[in-house]
Amino acid sequence: MAQSATHQTSTSNGQAKTATFRVFRGDAQGGQVQDYQVPVESGMVVLDAMHYIQGFQSPDLAVRWNCKAAKCGSCSAEVNGKPSLMCKTRLDHLDLSQPIMVQPLKTFPLIRDLVTDVSWNYEVNKTIQPFTPPDENAKDWRYFQNDVDRPQEFRKCIECFLCQDVCHVLRNHNQKDQFYGPRWMIRLASLEMHPMDRADRIPFIKEKAGIGLCNITKCCTEVCPEEIRITDNAIIPLKERVVDRYYDPMMWFLRKLGFIR
């Protein structure tokens, strides 16, 4: 991660400073990186540079974005090799003396330029048993803030899928058929830890979602723009629940005897 601060916006002879952006252009058939010179203004982010390229140089540069405020999670890309939200990656945190590499997410199939096909994630979500409340009249539910601090942390997720992109089970081993990835682990955790939820997803988390494949490298937590402690607060506690259920000999014995379910 190149992070030398270069704050000046103009050179000593008064000319506007420019930066080189080395942007991937191409589709599933192939492509190459292309260099663009972009004038740098104070406070600029990588997405501003992509918009400049669209507006003045390559109007067909494919980029996804919506909110430009790190709230929608649309503009995910790999900036200098690091999975990042382009709207949140400031140029003055990058070394502008070198070209800035902007590439699409590697874990998902490429559509065009910086846009990838993330539809797998939406298919996964459909298989997760949704929130399942008790049958009683729901009008007067009471639960307390400290009951929901943890699930609220997971519900901050903006579905940028950077955690999915960086997860080596998905990225290097392409085990999408066996492992749901960190995004869906926090979704599962938010449901399992909701005080009003009545479903039991532990067998599902073990088998279908494949939590055992996570070996806790914490890469997902590192790239999360919402600073959700994915590994510590969601994945490890879920692993513990799976272990309690399936691998704790005492629990197994008590279950066998019918003392617990």
Added chain:
Amino acid sequence: MSVTYETHTHDVLVIGAGGAGLRAAIEVSAQGLSVGLVCKSLLGKAHTVMAEGGAAAALGNVDPQDGWQTHFKDTMKGGKFMNNWRMAELHAKQAPDRINELQQWGAVFDRTKDGKISQRAFGGHTYKRLAHVGDRTGLEMIRTLQDKGVHSGIDVYMECTVSQLLKDGDGRVNGAFGYWRESGRFVVFNAKAVILATGGTGKAWKITSNSWEYTGDGQTLAYDAGADLLDMEFIQFHPTGMVWPPGVRGILVTEGVRGEGGILRNKDGKRFMFDYLPPETKHTFAETEEECERWVKATLANEQTDARRPPELSTRDNVAKAIYYEVQAGRGSPHGGVFLDISYQDADRIKRKLPSMYHQFKELADVDITKQPMEVGPTMHYTMGGIRVNPETQMTAVPGLFAAGECAAGLHGANRLGGNSLSDLVVFGRLAGLGAVEFAKSVEGTPKADEAQVKAAAQELLAPFERTGEGPYEVHRDLQEVMQHKVGIMRTEEDLQKALVELDAIEQRVAKVSVEGSIQFNPGWHLAQDLKNMIVVSKAVAKCALERRESRGGHTRVDFPNYDEKLANVNALIRKGEDGSMQYRTEATPEMPPELKKLFEEEKK
């Protein structure tokens, strides 16, 4: 040219997948009809995710004296009585049920000490009324609706743009034509009823809190199909957008900051909002800094108090204008805004209650809001005007065409209270769903698209590839300049006249725009399509703004700074004429029934 396209058939088609569209689709599905949901972006990215402060509903959890009557009155007063009273009434009565319903569907709202849904103060609301989740309420709502939706048997068409509505021989809407953004391939939707829920129009302005999707699509689709656009001059400029750095100029700073006790000061440190309270509401606000402090203290402790709200919680139109005047008078901050300060409060609480604001300023502006004030200024935020609908069914003047959420009009009148849009989405999204279901059930046979209409729509869509000339980005920049400077927060006869002439010239350029590259995920081509909608909406706004020669709510005429009693009961309507020209007419606002009028009289006593 022979047109190839794929076809999908549903009872009801919903265009737009933000809060209103999702809620509508869920309702259609719950009523047992088949429903398709089209979104320009990926699912869950709609502008609703940006809503921060909360959803207004008179649950009475924090201030037990609240009720629908007060919410109704606040909404009408905030809207300067230009609202459709029936929509305001339905909204105030139904919002609490919709919020409870979201909770049943898994939304995790912040809690009060006794475990109920917490509610916070917001501008224009008499009581603490906004159900919220920190400052990411919109995200919580859309995620809840999305997760509910994917298990409701809704067919979702992501990254798909609808460019035209289709009609049958009787003038009923019977489907829509569009294209997949990814491949550029055409798609035809057959449907017995269509619901528009496409949101706002902010991208016609330069400084806006809105995302790229807000290009007036629904308003233009409806207008082209023969529906009325209502009160388009009422544009909300949110008082607090970021003013620096330039790349994020306009991005929203939630009103939640003021709801939690944020103080507005000019460069001299003066708390200027005391000077800008309208005489008719002045008595409902604190008179001294000491009274404000007592209010904040009680609010932080979640306790009742006799102290009145701080003046920062005046309605958005007031606060936006006050900031504008302070900056004009040379009392602004270094980057052309004013200061908004919450740093006097406990840092951990700020981070808990306003986490997104904390991160947004820290990361984008190098400002720690727990230690320093923010710099803020007005930003184009919301279109109060839009497609005219029947308040009970949400049907437009075109049979089979419905609208809900920001693209529809009526609830907010001349100025929207913060928090009323999130409840608007779920209240009227549901009603639009019910209205469309009822209509669809009355339609016999299977709807079938007319080939000639499809062919014409396809040709129009591809035309920019055939042309050579200027690109869409240049035209968009020029459009934004006109709207920002001549149809902005302060308007004059001269500017508006000029704007209309310039918009005509831009319209000619829009018709000639050319794009390069292929039809596969081509943002330049997508923008060329969006421009056709932005120009229609921009012209409608400028025209209505010119005709309303008074200042009211979000519409301010420098040359007519006061209310004009003659215009107090006048709605503006825009419709496409037979010859294709934009027709303007006025109509009296619907009269409120005596039992509702009485609510305001009782107050006077």
